[in-house]
Amino acid sequence: MNLVPIGTIRSPYLSREAAPKSGYESGDECIIEVFGDFAAALDGVEQFDRLVVLYWLHQARRQTLRVYPRGQSELKGVFASRSPDRPNPIGFSVVRLIEKKGNELRVVGLDAVDGTPVLDIKPALPAENRL
Amino acid sequence: MNLVPIGTIRSPYLSREAAPKSGYESGDECIIEVFGDFAAALDGVEQFDRLVVLYWLHQARRQTLRVYPRGQSELKGVFASRSPDRPNPIGFSVVRLIEKKGNELRVVGLDAVDGTPVLDIKPALPAENRL
Numbered sequence: 001m002n003l004v005p006i007g008t009i010r011s012p013y014l015s016r017e018a019a020p021k022s023g024y025e026s027g028d029e030c031i032i033e034v035f036g037d038f039a040a041a042l043d044g045v046e047q048f049d050r051l052v053v054l055y056w057l058h059q060a061r062r063q064t065l066r067v068y069p070r071g072q073s074e075l076k077g078v079f080a081s082r083s084p085d086r087p088n089p090i091g092f093s094v095v096r097l098i099e100k101k102g103n104e105l106r107v108v109g110l111d112a113v114d115g116t117p118v119l120d121i122k123p124a125l126p127a128e129n130r131l
Numbered sequence: 132m133n134l135v136p137i138g139t140i141r142s143p144y145l146s147r148e149a150a151p152k153s154g155y156e157s158g159d160e161c162i163i164e165v166f167g168d169f170a171a172a173l174d175g176v177e178q179f180d181r182l183v184v185l186y187w188l189h190q191a192r193r194q195t196l197r198v199y200p201r202g203q204s205e206l207k208g209v210f211a212s213r214s215p216d217r218p219n220p221i222g223f224s225v226v227r228l229i230e231k232k233g234n235e236l237r238v239v240g241l242d243a244v245d246g247t248p249v250l251d252i253k254p255a256l257p258a259e260n261r262l
């Protein structure tokens with residue numbers, strides 16, 4: 001199960017400490033730059049205003065199984081937290097698409113540091129909110 | 132960027148054709164069985180009723196960049212579709228957690244075929260719905 005980077009994130013957050021803890025806490029614009037080899041896969045993406053973005057948290061510690069969630073004094077499993085430290089450090093945010101320009105998507109709602117590899121982009125389905 | 136399976140999905144869908152097209156269209160119960168090495172990472176997961184589950188779509192075609200979305204006659208990019216065929220075939224569903232019993236989670240809302248490798252489990256954040 002090997003991943004290929006399909007693009008990269010250009011964000012104003014230059015370190016893990018500078019990034020918001022979750023995408024929905026970010027009001028800043030980021031650019032998702034999709035590599036030329038995958039540009040055809042973007043056709044039609046402009047018709048959606050909410051996208052699911054998956055990315056590789058390249059600074060994560062993969063051996064971590066328990067963490068202290070924000071503001072809590074009890075250790076919890078990483079599957080009960082949104083910590084970037086987890087066995088498969090795949091980040092997930094739902095973003096608002098502002099503009100598609102060639103291979104680039106201007107979005108709001110990412111917590112990723114500058115240079116984060118992008119793995120996948122999917123339309124967010126309204127029905128997923130109603131579960 | 133190499134992934135490790137942290138568990139497996141036991142589902143009533145024995146083939147890709149038998150599975151619903153999206154998790155929110157599934158009303159069936161599935162079991163997420165987390166492997167013993169990662170059981171500690173589940174501590175506290177029972178406090179959430181909605182979880183994000185990421186899994187590996189092991190039957191996907193990774194070379195596909197364009198598909199005909201359901202009910203449409205025009206080719207679209209895979210990033211504008213929820214097709215399992217995509218460069219990094221990572222499935223994403225928001226599920227309802229019915230019960231946690233040891234290493235096993237009983238959930239509703241998965242579209243994955245029986246035996247699908249699980250990559251990650253995260254709490255779904257209510258704020259993500261309001262973007």
